[in-house]
Amino acid sequence: MSAAAPTAARGGLRLRGVSKSFGRGDSQVTALGDLDLDVAPGEFVAVVGGSGCGKSTMLTLAAGLETPTTGSIDAGGKVALMFQESTLLPWLTAAGNVELALQLRGVPTAERGALARQLLGRVRLGRHVDKRPHEMSGGMRQRVALARVLAQDAAVVLMDEPLGALDAMTRDQMHDLIEEVWLDAGFSVVFVTHNVREAVRLADRTILMGARPGRIIHEQRIQVPRPRAMESAPCVALAADLTQRLREEVARHDEADYFEI
Ligand SMILES: Nc1ncnc2c1ncn2[C@@H]1O[C@H](COP(=O)(O)OP(=O)(O)OP(=O)(O)O)[C@@H](O)[C@H]1O
Numbered sequence: 474m475s476a477a478a479p480t481a482a483r484g485g486l487r488l489r490g491v492s493k494s495f496g497r498g499d500s501q502v503t504a505l506g507d508l509d510l511d512v513a514p515g516e517f518v519a520v521v522g523g524s525g526c527g528k529s530t531m532l533t534l535a536a537g538l539e540t541p542t543t544g545s546i547d548a549g550g551k552v553a554l555m556f557q558e559s560t561l562l563p564w565l566t567a568a569g570n571v572e573l574a575l576q577l578r579g580v581p582t583a584e585r586g587a588l589a590r591q592l593l594g595r596v597r598l599g600r601h602v603d604k605r606p607h608e609m610s611g612g613m614r615q616r617v618a619l620a621r622v623l624a625q626d627a628a629v630v631l632m633d634e635p636l637g638a639l640d641a642m643t644r645d646q647m648h649d650l651i652e653e654v655w656l657d658a659g660f661s662v663v664f665v666t667h668n669v670r671e672a673v674r675l676a677d678r679t680i681l682m683g684a685r686p687g688r689i690i691h692e693q694r695i696q697v698p699r700p701r702a703m704e705s706a707p708c709v710a711l712a713a714d715l716t717q718r719l720r721e722e723v724a725r726h727d728e729a730d731y732f733e734i
Contacts (some may be wrong), residue, residue, distance in 0.1 A: 509689070611643070
């Protein structure tokens with residue numbers, strides 16, 4: 474774990490010999506094959522890999538939404554998910570969406586309103602609690618989604634391209650916010666992204682996945698002190714190395730496809 478590890482680290486995730494196949498016979502797809510992954514309590518792991526290599530499948534399994542074909546998955550506490558789309562209920566305000574998560578967690582009615590406002594304050598939406606999703610920008614909606622994650626009081630947070638639809642400036646702001654919230658809350662994060670620089674900006678460790686079947690082919694501990702600037706020399710150098718490895722992996726499959734044809 475990095476020197477800037479959260480004070481009250483919790484969560485953790487362990488995948489052992491996890492494989493996942495979809496379909497049967499000729500149409501069977503082995504999305505993941507014999508994957509081992511350990512995420513320490515409070516650790517922030519970023520996952521990159523070519524399209525279709527099984528990143529989302531890994532998160533879906535880790536969240537317990539699908540069962541693995543083989544292997545075991547153990548999460549050290551409650552798991553919350555965050556996606557590229559905020560998946561807010563459109564008829565509820567920002568506060569209403571967060572209150573719903575609090576209700577599902579069993580927080581008493583009388584406490585929900587104040588707690589929802591407090592959580593929205595933590596993601597800098599204190600002045601927008603009464604806005605509905607259509608009245609908010611994409612970045613604001615993702616901040617509500619982050620507040621909803623906090624409302625779930627999860628120990629493991631799985632993020633699937635959560636910033637993929639945002640412009641570069643908003644994305645930068647979200648990096649700062651996600652880092653701040655994570656350091657404060659101490660949960661483990663598995664963060665899937667196509668943006669290599671983002672992975673290096675945020676993670677204690679980056680993981681590169683290869684395809685067919687999906688598996689971990691490289692990992693790198695990121696020891697650049699926080700807070701990091703994506704454009705700083707050490708971040709750029711680490712991102713360049715990861716990009717090169719990703720390119721080689723993607724090219725290997727393109728070539729395989731070519732010869733299969
Ligand atoms: N429910 C499903 N039924 C059949 N095949 C599936 C299913 N879910 C995923 N797959 C297949 O498993 C493989 C891995 O898919 P997955 O979505 O996990 O990849 P990914 O790395 O997240 O891709 P991307 O980066 O494009 O989002 C792909 O070949 C995909 O078509």
